[in-house]
Amino acid sequence: MSTATVDNNHSAALDAAESTDAHLITVTLRVRRYNPEVSDQASWVDYKLEMDPKERVLDALHKIKWEIDGTLTFRRSCAHGICGSDAMRINGRNRLACKTLLKDINPEKPITVEPIKGLAVLKDLVVDMEPFFQAYRDVMPFLITKGNEPTRERLQSSEDRERFDDTTKCILCAACTSSCPVFWNDGQYFGPAAIVNAHRFIFDSRDEAAEQRLEILNDRDGVWRCRTTFNCTDACPRGIEVTKAIQEVKRALITRRF
Amino acid sequence: MQIHKYDTVIVGAGGAGMRAAIEATKRSRTAVLTKLYPTRSHTGAAQGGMAAALANVEDDNWEWHTFDTIKGGDYLVDQDAAEILAKEAIDAVLDLEKMGLPFNRTPEGRIDQRRFGGHTRNHGEAAVRRSCYAADRTGHMILQTLYQNCVKEGVEFFNEFYVLDLLLTEVDGVKHTAGVVAYELATGEIHVFHAKAVIFASGGNGKFFKVTSNAHTLTGDGQAAAFRRGLPLEDMEFFQFHPTGIWRMGILLTEGARGEGGILRNKDGERFMEKYAPVMKDLASRDVVSRAIYTEIREGRGCGPEGDHVYLDLTHLPPEQLDAKLPDITEFARTYLGIEPYTDPVPIQPTAHYAMGGIPTNVQGEVLSDNTTVVPGLYAAGEVACVSVHGANRLGTNSLLDINVFGRRSGIAAAEYASTHDFVELPEDPEAQVIEMVESMRDATGNEKVTDIRKALQETMDTNAMVFRTEQTLKQAVEDIAELKRRFQRVSVQDKGKRYNTDLLEAIELGNLLDLAEVLAVSALARKESRGGHYREDFPNRDDVNFMRHTMAYREVGDDGTETIRLDYKPVVQTRYQPMERKY
Numbered sequence: 043m044s045t046a047t048v049d050n051n052h053s054a055a056l057d058a059a060e061s062t063d064a065h066l067i068t069v070t071l072r073v074r075r076y077n078p079e080v081s082d083q084a085s086w087v088d089y090k091l092e093m094d095p096k097e098r099v100l101d102a103l104h105k106i107k108w109e110i111d112g113t114l115t116f117r118r119s120c121a122h123g124i125c126g127s128d129a130m131r132i133n134g135r136n137r138l139a140c141k142t143l144l145k146d147i148n149p150e151k152p153i154t155v156e157p158i159k160g161l162a163v164l165k166d167l168v169v170d171m172e173p174f175f176q177a178y179r180d181v182m183p184f185l186i187t188k189g190n191e192p193t194r195e196r197l198q199s200s201e202d203r204e205r206f207d208d209t210t211k212c213i214l215c216a217a218c219t220s221s222c223p224v225f226w227n228d229g230q231y232f233g234p235a236a237i238v239n240a241h242r243f244i245f246d247s248r249d250e251a252a253e254q255r256l257e258i259l260n261d262r263d264g265v266w267r268c269r270t271t272f273n274c275t276d277a278c279p280r281g282i283e284v285t286k287a288i289q290e291v292k293r294a295l296i297t298r299r300f
Numbered sequence: 301m302q303i304h305k306y307d308t309v310i311v312g313a314g315g316a317g318m319r320a321a322i323e324a325t326k327r328s329r330t331a332v333l334t335k336l337y338p339t340r341s342h343t344g345a346a347q348g349g350m351a352a353a354l355a356n357v358e359d360d361n362w363e364w365h366t367f368d369t370i371k372g373g374d375y376l377v378d379q380d381a382a383e384i385l386a387k388e389a390i391d392a393v394l395d396l397e398k399m400g401l402p403f404n405r406t407p408e409g410r411i412d413q414r415r416f417g418g419h420t421r422n423h424g425e426a427a428v429r430r431s432c433y434a435a436d437r438t439g440h441m442i443l444q445t446l447y448q449n450c451v452k453e454g455v456e457f458f459n460e461f462y463v464l465d466l467l468l469t470e471v472d473g474v475k476h477t478a479g480v481v482a483y484e485l486a487t488g489e490i491h492v493f494h495a496k497a498v499i500f501a502s503g504g505n506g507k508f509f510k511v512t513s514n515a516h517t518l519t520g521d522g523q524a525a526a527f528r529r530g531l532p533l534e535d536m537e538f539f540q541f542h543p544t545g546i547w548r549m550g551i552l553l554t555e556g557a558r559g560e561g562g563i564l565r566n567k568d569g570e571r572f573m574e575k576y577a578p579v580m581k582d583l584a585s586r587d588v589v590s591r592a593i594y595t596e597i598r599e600g601r602g603c604g605p606e607g608d609h610v611y612l613d614l615t616h617l618p619p620e621q622l623d624a625k626l627p628d629i630t631e632f633a634r635t636y637l638g639i640e641p642y643t644d645p646v647p648i649q650p651t652a653h654y655a656m657g658g659i660p661t662n663v664q665g666e667v668l669s670d671n672t673t674v675v676p677g678l679y680a681a682g683e684v685a686c687v688s689v690h691g692a693n694r695l696g697t698n699s700l701l702d703i704n705v706f707g708r709r710s711g712i713a714a715a716e717y718a719s720t721h722d723f724v725e726l727p728e729d730p731e732a733q734v735i736e737m738v739e740s741m742r743d744a745t746g747n748e749k750v751t752d753i754r755k756a757l758q759e760t761m762d763t764n765a766m767v768f769r770t771e772q773t774l775k776q777a778v779e780d781i782a783e784l785k786r787r788f789q790r791v792s793v794q795d796k797g798k799r800y801n802t803d804l805l806e807a808i809e810l811g812n813l814l815d816l817a818e819v820l821a822v823s824a825l826a827r828k829e830s831r832g833g834h835y836r837e838d839f840p841n842r843d844d845v846n847f848m849r850h851t852m853a854y855r856e857v858g859d860d861g862t863e864t865i866r867l868d869y870k871p872v873v874q875t876r877y878q879p880m881e882r883k884y
């Protein structure tokens with residue numbers, strides 16, 4: 043029977059991961075609260091919590107909601123960075139609450155949590171996502187082909203598939219778009235996420251509507267508004283090189299090659 | 301209150317709901333009601349792949365796939381349905397590719413395929429490469445592709461609408477579908493949707509377990525709504541525990557990791573699956589592997605200070621292979637455990653994963669009100685439904701397949717029904733039950749908290765109704781759940797508002813989980829045998845004489861208002877495969 047020596051050379055990281063002694067620490071979550079049913083003013087509220095530093099900010103929000111104040115409102119579903127529900131501004135940076143561990147954001151100081159910017163706040167951390175999804179729908183985010191369908195699959199080389207791999211990872215969380223200063227100032231701008239999703243099709247060798255999409259993005263609210271501040275790339279929880287994708291779309295507009 | 305009128309209403313915008321919507325929208329006036337934005341649905345969490353005997357990389361055919369599905373389901377699978385699943389798998393995958401799904405490719409540019417548990421060549425000879433995949437994000441790509449095509453087809457969505465009730469109207473003594481009632485999260489308003497046909501595609505109900513791969517929102521709302529209206533639930537005792545969840549958190553690490561060559565090891569570094577499944581080893585079916593893991597743990601060979609987990613070892617695989625084929629799950633290990641899977645093994649334990657049971661349907665997706673009678677106009681597809689293609693244990697990659705095949709079928713069937721039938725009248729006060737449910741919860745002043753009851757429910761389910769069950773543990777679960785249901789009568793919520801009241805909805809979701817947990821425990825207690833995902837230590841063998849049949853659970857309300865669960869049984873459809881002992 044094959045055996046390996048996994049147990050003998052445990053790394054410190056594995057030991058830490060397997061450790062069962064929870065040393066709880068006190069953290070303060072400073073949450074931006076807003077409920078127009080109660081008051082038209084938003085305010086900061088502090089919550090002191092006993093937490094394991096290995097827990098997520100989402101766990102801390104749940105602790106508040108479940109044990110202290112049930113009115114605290116936020117969206118969430120998967121709890122592991124896959125569904126895109128819980129983008130929020132944590133210590134001034136856009137992140138997913140379920141992918142941010144307390145220990146990774148200095149729990150010694152109060153942790154601020156506020157809604158993402160540039161979209162209307164509806165209640166606490168819940169914002170109006172409609173304008174965001176509208177911009178996405180406007181770039182025609184679906185495969186467009188001409189001629190008869192083949193009976194089997196369309197062929198695509200691994201290199202061609204790789205060409206747009208990065209932008210297929212998008213979970214439409216809006217962390218990028220709502221971190222963009224251009225978008226804050228002008229809600230008409232398509233925003234990085236819509237451009238990322240246009241990129242996903244423009245550079246797909248099977249798609250035949252790149253020209254149309256490029257024309258849409260050539261608009262005055264299109265790619266040219268991007269000022270390459272890289273906020274979007276820093277914000278993306280999926281590690282997509284958002285700014286690079288936008289640059290590639292700009293270049294394709296100039297050269298008409300994709 | 302608002303009343304809307306649509307030919308076809310689809311409840312849920314995961315893979316099953318959107319696949320149905322693409323068909324139904326072309327054929328009838330269709331609305332999709334979903335409590336989450338479509339792209340937030342848990343189909344997006346699926347990782348490993350979707351099965352289809354494309355034979356792109358090695359010999360394969362749909363008959364082998366049919367056999368594997370039936371054997372994997374421990375012969376509780378309806379064999380006619382399994383055959384449809386395996387046959388239509390090929391077009392289901394090709395359709396997705398044509399819709400734009402970016403599958404991984406072979407050097408020839410075809411859709412690439414990899415190994416997965418229980419999928420074999422020629423009836424069990426060896427593992428076969430049948431799973432079509434896109435890295436370890438297959439579900440994400442399916443969900444995105446289907447949403448993209450819904451945008452293309454102009455599908456009409458009602459986002460953040462919670463369906464809380466199903467409307468049935470009696471016509472000539474037969475209950476017909478009249479629509480559904482929904483609660484709009486943004487405003488608290490109640491909406492009645494009058495419809496000719498309704499498709500439930502509202503997903504699973506794993507959240508009554510503590511360690512689970514399921515999202516917070518997988519609370520079985522569809523199953524519970526149907527059950528409250530007197531419709532049966534089939535095979536609810538069969539719940540799948542996936543072998544490799546991140547220890548204590550339950551976050552899934554796909555079986556594809558073992559398909560790529562990953563190995564399970566105990567604290568001595570031993571590849572223990574060789575003992576339990578000499579041929580398929582780490583790729584035996586999930587129930588077999590999960591039991592093996594717990595056997596290792598119980599016999600003292602578990603890892604860590606408390607010996608309560610084992611390792612998934614990927615350290616022998618080249619980092620390039622992990623980056624290309626398993627990028628997401630390796631990142632989960634880094635993010636949530638702080639370890640580097642290139643060099644460290646990953647602590648794992650079985651995690652509650654998939655509901656094999658659900659609302660009974662036939663192969664057109666039509667819902668049954670007993671063993672044979674169809675409810676006119678009512679359909680179900682996806683994890684909420686039980687066709688039954690998964691029987692006692694679902695094979696990996698067969699659910700993404702199920703949602704596409706039966707999502708499509710039910711979308712077509714529902715729309716065709718809607719275009720050939722008239723509306724039946726709405727029942728009197730159609731919104732009454734939902735208003736009562738919502739208002740009484742909002743006004744309640746009891747001293748019980750949702751979180752305490754939910755925690756206690758998850759504790760008892762993990763302790764008493766998981767991988768190993770006995771009469772004693774299941775009785776304990778039934779007792780605990782009954783007590784929790786009594787406490788639930790005294791539950792109250794803090795948020796009394798109308799706007800985005802998720803506090804209120806979490807309470808309602810908990811009510812659904814309690815009902816469904818009870819059905820699971822009662823059904824499991826009565827099944828005095830072991831089969832697939834249902835393992836009874838007091839009855840360790842499969843008993844085909846007495847239990848080769850589906851459980852059908854009904855809610856009965858006595859004259860004095862007391863609720864009980866009545867169990868009945870439905871024969872399994874057998875075509876050409878005789879039950880055999882299951883070995884891997």
Ligand SMILES: Cc1cc2nc3c(=O)[nH]c(=O)nc-3n(C[C@H](O)[C@H](O)[C@H](O)COP(=O)(O)OP(=O)(O)OC[C@H]3O[C@@H](n4cnc5c(N)ncnc54)[C@H](O)[C@@H]3O)c2cc1C
Nearest residue numbers: 312313314315316335336343348463503682683697699700
């Ligand atoms: C982590 C993970 C990995 C998996 N990997 C694989 C895999 O590799 N291969 C495979 O074949 N299977 C896999 N599965 C199983 C498979 O992903 C699911 O069974 C399948 O995606 C379920 O799809 P669905 O459409 O039925 O439900 P879901 O995708 O869960 O969608 C449910 C929908 O219903 C809506 N809804 C729920 N309640 C209500 C309500 N009350 N009112 C209105 N709308 C409602 C939700 O908003 C959502 O849109 C995996 C599962 C998990 C959890």
Ligand code: SF4
Nearest residue numbers: 212213215216218278
């Ligand atoms: S590109 Fe990244 S940050 Fe932007 S929406 Fe997609 S996943 Fe979110």
Ligand code: FES
Nearest residue numbers: 119121125126140
């Ligand atoms: S809850 Fe799904 S991404 Fe955070």
